[in-house]
Amino acid sequence: MKKELTKGFFKENPTFILVLGLCPTLGVSTSVSNAIGMGIAATLVLVGSNFLVSMLKDYIADSIRIPSFIVIIASFVTVVQMVMNAYLPDLYAALGVYLPLIVVNCIILGRAEAFASKNSPLASVMDAIGMGIGFTMSLTMIALIREVIGNGTISFFAWKIALPGLKDNPVRVLAAPAGALLLMGYLKAMFNKIQEKKK
Amino acid sequence: MRLVALLITYVFINNFILVQFMGLCPFIGVSKNSESAIGMGLAVTFVTAVSSTVCYLIYYYLLVPFSLEYLQTVVFILVIASLVQVVERFIRVTSPSLYKALGIYLPLITTNCIVLGISIININEKYNLLESFVSSVAAGLGFTLVIILMSNIRERLELSDVPKSFRGLPIAFVTAGLMALAFMGFDRAIISNLHLA
Numbered sequence: 001m002k003k004e005l006t007k008g009f010f011k012e013n014p015t016f017i018l019v020l021g022l023c024p025t026l027g028v029s030t031s032v033s034n035a036i037g038m039g040i041a042a043t044l045v046l047v048g049s050n051f052l053v054s055m056l057k058d059y060i061a062d063s064i065r066i067p068s069f070i071v072i073i074a075s076f077v078t079v080v081q082m083v084m085n086a087y088l089p090d091l092y093a094a095l096g097v098y099l100p101l102i103v104v105n106c107i108i109l110g111r112a113e114a115f116a117s118k119n120s121p122l123a124s125v126m127d128a129i130g131m132g133i134g135f136t137m138s139l140t141m142i143a144l145i146r147e148v149i150g151n152g153t154i155s156f157f158a159w160k161i162a163l164p165g166l167k168d169n170p171v172r173v174l175a176a177p178a179g180a181l182l183l184m185g186y187l188k189a190m191f192n193k194i195q196e197k198k199k
Numbered sequence: 200m201r202l203v204a205l206l207i208t209y210v211f212i213n214n215f216i217l218v219q220f221m222g223l224c225p226f227i228g229v230s231k232n233s234e235s236a237i238g239m240g241l242a243v244t245f246v247t248a249v250s251s252t253v254c255y256l257i258y259y260y261l262l263v264p265f266s267l268e269y270l271q272t273v274v275f276i277l278v279i280a281s282l283v284q285v286v287e288r289f290i291r292v293t294s295p296s297l298y299k300a301l302g303i304y305l306p307l308i309t310t311n312c313i314v315l316g317i318s319i320i321n322i323n324e325k326y327n328l329l330e331s332f333v334s335s336v337a338a339g340l341g342f343t344l345v346i347i348l349m350s351n352i353r354e355r356l357e358l359s360d361v362p363k364s365f366r367g368l369p370i371a372f373v374t375a376g377l378m379a380l381a382f383m384g385f386d387r388a389i390i391s392n393l394h395l396a
Contacts, residue, residue: 022223023312074273097319100272103311106224136367177218178379185372193364
């Protein structure tokens with residue numbers, strides 16, 4: 001059970017090892033608060049959909065399983081959207097179109113198909129929590145690097161620290177879309193290197 | 200004029216891959232050779248154009264009158280998933296040669312963020328039907344342009360000496376990043392300079 005939980009952190013990290021769900025990863029990683037918000041939203045959807053898919057796996061016919069999974073995921077996304085719109089309107093506005101796009105996040109459909117449709121509900125929830133934490137961690141890591149170097153600040157929802165020196169002359173390219181792609185390339189290379197050494 | 204401005208916006212200025220990061224998975228996955236890149240690009244353009252028009256009609260003539268706007272996400276993804284199936288069948292029957300070229304890419308398109316993304320953006324930006332159609336065709340064309348450029352670069356990368364840890368995905372991301380830097384040259388100012396807005 002513990003293995004199901006921890007494999008998402010590093011060994012099967014959804015962002016850096018499996019390279020899934022990149023649109024939100026790069027799209028909202030301009031600030032740490034957005035990254036954590038997106039991570040939590042995706043984790044909630046992931047836990048809900050993995051649990052339901054694994055409960056219903058014996059009742060869903062094989063030929064229509066993908067559309068069924070998508071409907072289950074879309075319903076959870078809608079719930080998360082409505083809750084976030086009601087209680088965290090600022091975050092809702094900041095995440096914008098990337099929030100409904102959780103539906104087509106390959107991590108969630110991928111886990112439903114590859115794991116939840118074959119395993120028990122408890123194991124699926126563990127897997128979802130682990131993958132969700134792995135996703136949130138990598139998202140936050142990218143966001144932290146981009147925010148510190150590209151904007152010279154560290155923000156966590158309400159409070160914000162401006163870093164002296166960097167705040168006045170940030171490396172703006174890292175805050176721009178191009179910087180996200182470059183950073184992703186270098187981080188992926190770093191993870192490849194670490195994996196190679198382990199072998 | 201507004202339509203030309205929309206076209207330039209979504210092909211160059213707000214390019215879906217390089218600026219909004221939508222459709223990155225197929226972009227990285229299918230850009231290994233230029234033939235499949237063209238196939239994927241055309242298939243995506245076709246599906247975005249059809250599905251965002253259908254989504255537009257369903258949203259304004261079905262969801263809004265019954266005030267069911269909150270079902271947007273669920274309905275749109277269902278429309279897209281079923282449309283992709285219909286399009287696949289239709290092409291298979293009417294044009295076997297086109298099916299041969301696009302066939303394997305069509306099922307992948309359901310989970311392409313661009314298709315759902317542009318449908319939602321059309322609603323959020325309150326475009327009318329013609330504007331929605333143009334913006335979604337432009338989104339598809341922008342995707343096609345970048346994926347073709349990328350596939351040509353990657354064909355060359357195969358032959359060049361890349362450090363071991365960078366082989367494969369990392370160098371593809373770095374290349375995409377450099378392309379995005381170049382695309383930053385397309386600024387909103389283009390539209391006002393050309394007197395389009």
